[in-house]
Amino acid sequence: MGKIKGCGNESCEAHKKKITYKESEAFCSKCGSPLVYVCKDCYTQLPDYTEKYCVRCLAKHEDRKNKAKKVGGGALAVGCVILTFGKKALDVAKKIKG
Ligand SMILES: [Zn+2]
Ligand SMILES: [Zn+2]
Structure with missing residues (x-):
């Protein structure tokens, strides 16, 4: 399973709706912001994207x-x-x- 990306722009619709993007996509289709790796469970932005989940969800x-x-x-x-x-x-x- 690949990692997922999300929009890091907090005021963006994609961020609010927790819309996820494929790893191959680089920009948000709603606002054009560069996508960031997010936790699969809670959509928290992952500073270290070696895992699919944030530390909390991983635990x-x-x-x-x-x-x-x-x-x-x-x-x-x-x-x-x-x-x-x-x-x-x-x-x-x-x-x-x-
Ligand atoms: Zn966006
Ligand atoms: Zn999480």
């Missing part, structure tokens, strides 16, 4: 990815623990009760 996306991983791995780990230690845990519970 949000990474967060979501990590959470998905954690949930999947966590459930698996819990399952293993129950399988491995389930019996022992039961014994311990009995001892505590008794």
